[in-house]
Amino acid sequence: MKFKAIKGARDFYPPDMEVRNAIFDAWREVSLRNGFVEYDGPTLEYLDLYTAKSGDEIVQQLFHLTDRGGRELALRPEMTPTLARMVNAQVATLPKPIKWFCIPRCYRAERPQRGRLREFFQWNIDIVGLDDPLADAETIFVAVDLFRWFGLSPRQVVMKINSRELVAHMLLDLGVDATRLPPLYAVLDKRDKMPRAAFDAALAEILPDESVRRAMNEHLALPTLADVRSARTWAPATHDAIVEVQKVLDWLDRWGVGEYCTFDLGVVRGLAYYTGIVFEAYSKGGLKRSVCGGGRYDELLRVLGGPEIPAVGFASSDVVMQDLLDEFNLLPGRGGQRLDAYVIDADPSLFEQLISIVGALREKGVRADFSYRRLPLGKQLKAASNAGCAAAILLGQETRDRDVVTIKDLATGQQREVPRERLLAEPVSNLPRGGPA
């Protein structure tokens, strides 16, 4: 009887776990240095939390089940509904703006494919309660700050920024009916993933009037915000939307990450609930998919039972992040689980003393290990090197009689004697730093 992992889920052996932990550490520290605090919710939520947000179609993309009390539950496919539920539950007392992040494990019941698994981790960044382009800009800044953390340059990644409100008002000005906007967003969002003919056919179904379609295609192809501004005489609401996007871009320059950011009318995001700025980051390498995306969603908390409260945020997944870093040879280095010291006995009669010393070192915070088998000194030293330790602590008959131990720096090979009690009292200052890389 052989057991396997389910398809679309991953086993994280220790080397995989080191990469995952390094990505989580980056997510966590970049969030904290930008003034966000961490929260989490349950993995299982009532199913109607998701259908209330996304409609009944979402059910087939969810892992869902009925509990013993007959209630329909689902494994969270994303974090935003939980965020909305938690904020709404304490909306009167939470100080605003709420700057929260989390790293939930999420689930999708779909067929696994490259970059999309059935179990994955997401990084979520949200600012709730601040209706200001500065909040949009800061959210985008955090995503770019992560790229900088990993050493990704503006030659490797690009943050494309647009506004749903701008697109909406442009299209209204060009004669598109307001009821056509939501299906248009869904089709525009898929443009790069569809053959040209299929895209044109889908458009024609939503916008039967060819002159409107042509005007739309022409104007949505404008490359810069200045081009949009001067393309024609827009209504005041359209002009306001242009000014708002410009503010976001200006703040991003101020934050020092303007080089990573570009205006792009092609980014509309597929989901219905975005109300303002939307953005997506892309690799400039071979990886063609979006590595992070988000936007402003000022209606969602109300839809999910709360008051009207503005919000902006984004999500990214560990799967695409790992693909992105891998593409540019920037996967975080191993070694986060490395030992500090390996304790070695020259002779089996010293083993009981070895165990006492290991126990005392560990209590003092030293990552210490030893060989379970009584091996010759040379083999134990080899095990210490293999484990990546910075130091070996050698116990010999002769040094025991003088109450000293020998500390060998495994990077330089240098040895020196240290009184045993001094090592145990202050291990950190008596051991070499770091391991042989």
Add this chain to the structure above:
Amino acid sequence: MKFKAIKGARDFYPPDMEVRNAIFDAWREVSLRNGFVEYDGPTLEYLDLYTAKSGDEIVQQLFHLTDRGGRELALRPEMTPTLARMVNAQVATLPKPIKWFCIPRCYRAERPQRGRLREFFQWNIDIVGLDDPLADAETIFVAVDLFRWFGLSPRQVVMKINSRELVAHMLLDLGVDATRLPPLYAVLDKRDKMPRAAFDAALAEILPDESVRRAMNEHLALPTLADVRSARTWAPATHDAIVEVQKVLDWLDRWGVGEYCTFDLGVVRGLAYYTGIVFEAYSKGGLKRSVCGGGRYDELLRVLGGPEIPAVGFASSDVVMQDLLDEFNLLPGRGGQRLDAYVIDADPSLFEQLISIVGALREKGVRADFSYRRLPLGKQLKAASNAGCAAAILLGQETRDRDVVTIKDLATGQQREVPRERLLAEPVSNLPRGGPA
């Protein structure tokens, strides 16, 4: 429309998350300093992985569901089956002994009660591939090392140690039939949770012979290993088991944690698969339940499709750990998400410069934030204190003209001017450490 969290699951608002992260950090660092490395598996596994280990009765305690391909999946109720599956898949190449830990979220479909929720986190420690009392002792040592990390003394917690093998051979020597052992373990494990009469009745059903029952009750009440040894003439296998328990206790003395540990014939653990040493830690305070438990399980990897390979491990949950720490006022302190610096402008015209400085500080790893509203200096300073910052960085018209900023240590109230470029080049050495606690 109001949404709630499901029963038996928890919302972790940022203050709750700080406690959870502090417990995880402790689990992680104690594991690493004892030479364990982290792994993880999927949350969803095939259902038969659990029924193969625990029988069909387990199904009603699981959240399970059928995926679109018609396969029966379950949310993991524990980690050991996944550990066995993963080790078995790479058993030929993984260096032994395998010292692994993990912190999985686990799920139980049972009615929530104090200390037992439907979603919880577990800390798992396992040593696979080492059939030596030293491995049992080291596993127990790690659990006690966590108690020491949190400042729990031997007056507050006790680690009770026994051996399934010892109990088995004692009972065989006393005339109990081997087929009666598994049901006996299940009843003995529940002794403290049952009324005396119910316990006696359950025993009488398994062991109809009253003289055998009396002999069992008498011998299982022996308080020390020395009492067991001298109670009667035992068979050689029983004697060997006594020697093995003694070895484990001796090693724990050597590790320096003998004070926490005691032999206790009453600990048998309910699960069928333990084969040797078993142990449970208890609070000595009002909390009457086990806070961690484990033992040797030398058969399980074979049962789950692998070769015969010895293993020992334990698990503990974040729920009981939090109850335990709470009981002794040792819940880890808040502050892990504290900001380093709060940047303040004396006048709104400086706000754009403020944003540039915040961006540059964050890039250098400083946890920096600011007020979104342009408030008077005093209110911004108050916000800095409320956020627990160590430092405020003050920008004024006059200091801007001289390219300096004023750094105020919020713990001492002291202020000094620093050239702006020097602060941005080396922020860490120019900012005070820690925050006002």
